Amino acid sequence: MPIIETRELTKRYGTRPEKSVLAVDRVSFAVEEGQVFGFLGPNGSGKTTTIGMLVGIINPTGGSFRLFGASDAKGLLAARSRVGATLETPNFYPYMRGRDNLRVAAAIKGVGRSRIEECLELVGLADRAKHRFSTYSLGMKQRLALAATMLSDPELIILDEPANGLDPQGMREIREIIHILAGRGKTIFLSSHLLWEVERTCTHVAIVRKGRIVAQGTVDEVVSEGTSALLRAEDEDALAAALEDCPEVTSVRRTDDGIIVGLRGGDLAGVNGYLAGKGIHLSYLAPHRQSLEEVFIDLTRGDFESMTEIAS
Amino acid sequence: MKILSVLLRIETLKTVKRRAFWVAVGVFAAINTSIAVDNVRTARRFPDFAHALPESWPSVLSGLTSPAGFFVAVLIILLVAPEFSWRTGRQNVIDGLSKERLYAGKVMLLAGLVALFVATVLLIGIGGILFSPSEGGPEIIRSTDLS
Ligand SMILES: Nc1ncnc2c1ncn2[C@@H]1O[C@H](COP(=O)(O)OP(=O)(O)OP(=O)(O)O)[C@@H](O)[C@H]1O
Ligand SMILES: [Mg+2]
Numbered sequence: 001m002p003i004i005e006t007r008e009l010t011k012r013y014g015t016r017p018e019k020s021v022l023a024v025d026r027v028s029f030a031v032e033e034g035q036v037f038g039f040l041g042p043n044g045s046g047k048t049t050t051i052g053m054l055v056g057i058i059n060p061t062g063g064s065f066r067l068f069g070a071s072d073a074k075g076l077l078a079a080r081s082r083v084g085a086t087l088e089t090p091n092f093y094p095y096m097r098g099r100d101n102l103r104v105a106a107a108i109k110g111v112g113r114s115r116i117e118e119c120l121e122l123v124g125l126a127d128r129a130k131h132r133f134s135t136y137s138l139g140m141k142q143r144l145a146l147a148a149t150m151l152s153d154p155e156l157i158i159l160d161e162p163a164n165g166l167d168p169q170g171m172r173e174i175r176e177i178i179h180i181l182a183g184r185g186k187t188i189f190l191s192s193h194l195l196w197e198v199e200r201t202c203t204h205v206a207i208v209r210k211g212r213i214v215a216q217g218t219v220d221e222v223v224s225e226g227t228s229a230l231l232r233a234e235d236e237d238a239l240a241a242a243l244e245d246c247p248e249v250t251s252v253r254r255t256d257d258g259i260i261v262g263l264r265g266g267d268l269a270g271v272n273g274y275l276a277g278k279g280i281h282l283s284y285l286a287p288h289r290q291s292l293e294e295v296f297i298d299l300t301r302g303d304f305e306s307m308t309e310i311a312s
Numbered sequence: 313m314k315i316l317s318v319l320l321r322i323e324t325l326k327t328v329k330r331r332a333f334w335v336a337v338g339v340f341a342a343i344n345t346s347i348a349v350d351n352v353r354t355a356r357r358f359p360d361f362a363h364a365l366p367e368s369w370p371s372v373l374s375g376l377t378s379p380a381g382f383f384v385a386v387l388i389i390l391l392v393a394p395e396f397s398w399r400t401g402r403q404n405v406i407d408g409l410s411k412e413r414l415y416a417g418k419v420m421l422l423a424g425l426v427a428l429f430v431a432t433v434l435l436i437g438i439g440g441i442l443f444s445p446s447e448g449g450p451e452i453i454r455s456t457d458l459s
Contacts, residue, residue, distance in 0.1 A: 055406045081408055091403040093394075096329045107322045108407045148407075 001069045002030040003156050003187045004037075004054065010062030011049050011211075023049040025211035026063060031189055031204070033155075036182050038202035038219075039191040040296065046211040047191035048088055051160050054189075055085045067156070081109075084149030085158035090141040094134035098125055098144050101133055102151065109152040119147040123177055139170035146177055157181060159190040163197055175201050199292040207299050214299045223292050229268055232258035232284035233275075242278045246271060260288055319417035320424070322409070323391070327421060332390060340383045344376050348436070351375055369440040373433050380429060384422065391418045 009027045014020035024046040031037045041047050052058035054065060056076065064071055067079040092101040102116045120126045123143040128136070136144065142162060149157050162178070163171040171194075178201055182188055192198050198205055199219060206216035215222050228251075233239040236259060243252045243261055248271050251262035263271065272285055327333050351372040395401030395414070404414055 057402055057405055085406050087402065087406060089399075091399040093326060093329075093398065093400055095331060096326075100325065100329060104322060104325050105403075105407050107318060107325065108404060108409045110318075 002032050002066070003035075004029075004031040004065065004067060004189060006030075006050075006054075006063065006065040008063035009050065009053060009060055009065050011046070011053060011058060012061045013049075023211055024053070024060075027208070027211070027213055028063075029206050029213060029216055031187060033187050034182075034185055035204050036178065036188045036202045037190070038198035038205040039189065039208060040193070040195060040198045040205055041191070041208035042193055044210075045193075045208045047193075047208065048160055049211075050208075051085070051087060051158055051189075051191060054158060055083070055087065056080060057087070081152070082154050083156045083158060084152060084154040085160075086145045086149055086162070087160050089164075090145035092133045092141070092144065092148075095132060097130055097132055098136065098140075099129035101144065102129075102148060105148045106151050111151045115151055115153070119150045122150065122180065123147045124173065138165050139167070139173070142166060142170070142174060143177070146174065150181070154186070156187045156189065159188070161191055161193070163192065163194065171197060195292045195296045205292070207296060209299060215295070219292065223295055228260050228262045228288045229271065230258050230260055230284065230286050230288040231271075231282055233280055233282050235280070239275070239280055239282075242275055242280050246274050248274065258284060315413070316416075316420065319413055320420045323417040323421040327391070330390075333387075336383070336386055336390060340379065343379050347375050347379070348372060369437050372440070373437050376433060380426075384426065387422060387425065388418075391421070 007028050009024060010022075011024040012020050012022050027046075027050060029037075039047050039050065049058060053060045054067065067076055068082060070076050070079045092098075093104070096104075099116060099120065102119065103113075106113070106116055117126065120129050123146050125140060125143055125147060128140060133141070133144065142164075146159070146162060149159065159178075163174045166174065175197070178188060178190070190198075190201070202219060204217065205219050205222050206213050207222065208214065231239065231243075236254070240252060240254060240259055243249050243259065246261075248264050248267055249261045250264055253260045261271070268285060268287060272282060275282060355368050355372060395404070401411075401414060405411060
């Protein structure tokens with residue numbers, strides 16, 4: 001049984017068709033026990049909205065989802081007691097100390113005091129817990145939010161951009177905490193717009209763009225979907241022309257270094273055989289592993305172009 | 313029953329650390345004290361039948377009810393508005409507190425504060441009637457204190 005399962009989950013903000021925003025568009029994915037699942041997408045792609053529906057503060061306008069197998073209101077209420085979650089920025093009472101803020105959350109979750117200290121310890125806030133939340137740095141706020149999600153020792157932890165706005169050191173600290181939690185067998189669902197963060201933290205990933213999932217699977221699968229190869233030959237023009245017709249090849253890009261092709265199945269031998277049949281002999285052929293970043297940029301290119309347009 | 317005490321505890325935790333709350337309580341107490349002192353002074357200055365102590369303690373203290381209504385309104389705003397602006401109400405709901413229970417806790421805290429206020433006024437009133445200076449009891453409020 002998946003811990004989270006969504007089916008065609010959809011959210012449209014606003015009812016008037018000309019003004020409404022389709023924030024989440026028929027999103028389907030499943031998160032299995034023990035996975036660290038990264039929900040990766042640029043700004044405005046619907047990550048927060050999706051999480052908001054999972055934690056029950058946003059009503060879906062279409063599709064459905066299950067948490068721990070439950071989909072009816074009563075079952076979801078029970079299931080959510082097994083979930084710790086944050087949404088967007090850390091939300092705490094600014095005038096209260098870090099520890100007192102956790103006391104409020106602990107009272108809501110029905111958790112004892114000793115647990116508060118454990119969680120403060122784990123996120124490295126034990127010695128700053130006596131200070132007011134409003135005096136915390138962003139990194140400390142994020143860590144306090146992480147501590148709050150862990151209070152009830154939930155089986156599923158949902159984090160919305162847990163490393164948002166942090167410096168590399170702060171991100172590493174968050175990543176280490178997530179690794180510790182994953183090591184304890186927790187299932188973790190986190191959203192991010194930082195791919196290298198997801199690449200280092202997650203076992204599985206879904207890439208979302210404008211409310212649609214454009215790729216999902218294990219990090220390796222998603223990366224190898226974008227497997228490409230670097231080719232060189234004496235006559236690069238002939239090579240490029242031949243590649244255009246090759247059924248294995250999805251894209252051809254000429255660089256100073258040679259020709260980089262996107263491969264459908266990652267089958268280098270097949271490409272080599274095809275080219276040999278056309279009488280083209282390669283002087284160099286090697287797999288070119290794209291980083292998740294390249295895949296991400298490829299899949300979400302449209303968004304970045306429109307972003308630079310706005311910026312310029 | 314247990315859930316009610318938990319709800320009250322959650323709201324109390326949020327409120328006791330809040331400076332704005334204590335400032336509001338302080339202002340309210342100061343206004344009430346000055347009204348009460350003023351009324352006692354009037355009663356002492358015109359000790360005719362209408363104002364005579366201890367009989368007129370109830371009317372002395374009933375002057376406190378109008379600022380009490382205003383204070384309750386201020387408290388409601390103070391308890392509810394920031395939960396939206398800080399998004400803490402939303403986080404409370406994510407943490408497992410239903411909206412109904414969130415507001416129930418606030419209503420209980422308010423009711424508790426109103427009860428506390430009424431009890432204080434009643435105690436002062438009873439104390440005033442028992443130990444009123446004009447009754448020959450121990451003089452806890454002398455006219456010289458008030459003028
Ligand atoms: N309350 C709302 N009313 C109307 N539109 C909204 C609302 N909340 C979000 N949206 C819209 O829905 C879309 C998705 O927003 P969402 O906050 O889910 O994106 P996101 O992926 O979390 O972005 P970010 O990385 O910036 O946090 C955006 O176009 C946004 O403008
Ligand atoms: Mg967001």
